[in-house]
Amino acid sequence: MxxxxxxxxxxxxxxxxxxxxxxxxxxxxxxxxxxxxxxxxxxxxxxxxxxxxxxxxxxxxxxxxxxxxxxxxxxxxxxxxxxxxxxxxxxxxxxxxxxxxxxxxxxxxxxxxxxxxxxxxxxxxxxxxxxxxxxAMADGLAQVLRLPARFVLGALAGMRMLSLFVEDWRTLGRARRARGLGDTGRLRRWTTMAFALLVLAIRRGTKLATAMEARGFDAQHARQRTWARPSRLxxxxxxxxxxxxxxxxxxxxxxxxxxxxxxx
Structure with a gap:
């Protein structure tokens, strides 16, 4: 008790x-x-x-x-x-x-x-x-501060993707070690992994943007958008x-x- x-x-x-x-x-x-x-x-x-x-x-x-x-x-x-x-x-x-x-x-x-x-x-x-x-922050920015819905949702999607970068970096490191490339040339390894991570991020961002456009996240319907979670003061x-x-x-x-x- x-x-x-x-x-x-x-x-x-x-x-x-x-x-x-x-x-x-x-x-x-x-x-x-x-x-x-x-x-x-x-x-x-x-x-x-x-x-x-x-x-x-x-x-x-x-x-x-x-x-x-x-x-x-x-x-x-x-x-x-x-x-x-x-x-x-x-x-x-x-x-x-x-x-x-x-x-x-x-x-x-x-x-x-x-x-x-x-x-x-x-x-x-x-x-x-x-x-x-x-x-909840995105809901508040769109409903309380009245920021453009497309901008808010795009920023939310981008912030959620940031959390994937750490896991992607670890996966790339493990893949290089499995191929015998992980213990030599730290500067070269870092440059190669950074470029690979950049390419992966661009591909993922392109797919996400296409999916969001296909689901109606565009400027034409921004004024009519509804929200599943109300945000009020x-x-x-x-x-x-x-x-x-x-x-x-x-x-x-x-x-x-x-x-x-x-x-x-």
Whole structure:
């Protein structure tokens, strides 16, 4: 009984974000990145990062899962911060200097801002865009954003074909090893396999395009197309977008009032 209850609680917490319309999740990711893209200061990025963590935690995202997903982003943020601190535009008090390297108050401040901005971008992308259902996203793009059906369906078909490339690459590698060609000349092997994969992708894309045209995926009937899965915006979507817009406004207003706002 307790295991069942725990499973339900875990599914409910995780589903708080997954229940949002995929278009809403895409727009939320864009809104979350907006303040750090229009300003270079550390304060707006700090407000956005803290706000995102609070909102995502309230929506049921587990801290342990977020830390695991953000590990590569944290490494990239640390490398970017180190580069900015060592080679960024100097200014203010000099902490350390050697040849072309000059660590100053300005470069250290910019390094901290870079870390925060990268974490905001990574957190919004990983948590909000991670695990999106491509079919549900296509339904939302066509029905909510009213994008052309032919473009949406073609993009969906292309994205689904991308998942086949890894298996095709492995199959080509096994075929070369079976013929005794897999262990010599790495550069030549890679070039040959890449060309074979390109030819295979073109053939598969041509067949897919022909099949889609034969089934009525053309511009003539695009306005009359119906959808098997309806995609609509509900109250959670409106609440999420409102909260994201309010958080954006708060971050920018705090930055402007504190005098740290630095437009790109």
């Amino acid at each position: 307790s295991a069942t209850a725990a499973t339900r609680r875990s599914g409910a917490g995780r589903g708080a974000i997954e229940r949002l319309n995929p278009v809403t999740r895409l727009l939320l990711a864009v809104l979350a990145c907006l303040p750090v893209l229009v300003s270079l200061d550390w304060l707006s990025a700090t407000v956005m990062l803290v706000g995102l963590l609070v909102v995502l935690r309230a929506a049921g995202a587990r801290p342990a899962a977020m830390l695991v997903r953000l590990a590569p982003v944290a490494v990239a943020a640390a490398l970017a911060a180190a580069t900015m601190a060592l080679y960024g535009k100097p200014g203010g008090r000099v902490y350390w200097q050697w040849w072309l390297v000059e660590v100053t108050r300005r470069s250290v401040t910019m390094a901290g801002a870079v870390v925060l901005r990268v974490l905001v971008l990574g957190l919004s992308a990983v948590v909000l865009l991670g695990g999106l259902d491509l079919t 509900g109250a959670p979507d409106v609440i999420g977008l409102t909260a994201a817009a309010a958080l954006d406004a708060l971050a920018l207003v705090v930055s402007i009032l504190a005098g740290t706002f630095a437009p790109v």
